[in-house]
Amino acid sequence: MNAITSMMLLPLLGSLLIAVIPSDQVLRVKQAALGTTLLVAISAVLAWFKFDSANTAFQFVQSTPWIPSFGISYAVGVDGLSLVLILMSVLLAPIVVLAGWNESEGGRWSAKVFYILILVLETMMIGVFAATDVFLFYVFFEAMLIPVYFLIGGYGSGERAAAAVKFLLYSLFGGLLMLASIIGLYVISGANGGHTFDITKLSEMHNYMSSTTQNLLFLGFFIAFAIKAPVWPLHTWLPDAAASATPGTSVLLLGVLDKVGTFGMIRFCLALFPDASKTFTPIILVLAVISILYGAFLAIGARDIKRLIAYTSISHFGFITMGIFAMTTQGHSGATLYMFNHGFSTAALFLVAGWMxxxxxxxxxxxxxxxxxVTPVMAWSFFIAGMSSLALPGLSSFVSEFLVLVGTYTRYPVAAIIATFGIVLAALYILIPVQKALHGPTTPGNENLPDLNIREKVAIAPVIAVIVALGFYPAPLLNVINPASAHVIESQGFTDPVPSESAGK
Incomplete structure (x- = not known):
């Protein structure tokens, strides 16, 4: 069986196994969920070692007719970009299950429902990154909303119902715009060689579009992805959802699902509409820079720790979006690496914050x-996660942020220089809460708080290890990312700027 299809089926089989376990056997339910996510992670690691990084074409390809009358297929495959994001997703899943061992308690439904939703969501996450049929991508893109909606609304806290509805409405609005653009592409493909949803064939359709048509279809995709990312001013659903969701759900929401937005910008906006991408790049860069600074200012003023992390993510997604639309190989490589690194640094922040x-x-x-x-291990874990979010040299986010800024500066120096102020603001929004929460006199009520237990240490250890290891040695990821990024730039007619010294010779 195809490696990608196997990875997608494993969580579904695990959810069926959990469904037949009696609801009162909560420990067995948790063990089944953890075992399933570990199997999926192992299968992804095996696929990683089989992947040929020098080959920029889709690998592990499978295409089976699904609705032949409309040219719709079950078509999956991965390149360097999608493989990295799938690996990130499936590595975070068992960490979320282990770290949030008791998150299902106090929810509207049983623990069995909670873990079924987690596993179904894992299948959708793999599918959305692996789909090479645009209609199939749309199905996964929209289907992900269902388990997330119930995870927030059923197991969150505070204004969880309102946050879940707000998340759903924003996402559905973006999805409808994208659907309209997908239908437009389908119609255009029918007039130029036959109806299809295959992304490789659709990437040639821009040659048959007027600039107005291409711009309109581009906007349908981009707005949907900007909501998901989220990019200012379409970000307002995120702080409410992150504050209301359980820590584990927040990890999957910000660490994985939001990456679908920035992934989609590369896979669909640039690939399908290269001319429109050039047209809108100046506007998108302005939105990205605003996101960087605006998210940082909101984080500085945050009083709630979960909202603080959500605001920092708005700033980080500004960097990722800027790297994507810098249209340079360094910017693209940095943005993709940033997606992976942000997933782990955000996971560490949310998990430790949840325990606090x-x-x-x-x-x-x-x-x-x-x-x-009082709790030195927990405090140091939060400190390292915070320093990674700050992009401290020696930790993973530094390399990706550096690549984004350098890649952007070579083509858009003004945007890169302004975005650099986000680094200064990051020092404030991280160091101020670190000082307030970890140092100083012990706040009354904290004297007897327990430190991390064995399960929590086992859960956070691999996350911290990835943050530190990739800070010193990012080559394993960059060796896979760089060829894919160069292929995106070259295939869409972009070239890296020539240094002025070389140009003058």
């Missing part, structure tokens, strides 16, 4: 004073 909140019974940053004295 569960122990203290509060999400207010000021209530966590002096944790370094």
């Amino acid at each position: 909140i569960s122990r203290r019974g509060s999400s207010t940053i000021a209530d966590f004073g002096g944790l370094q004295r």
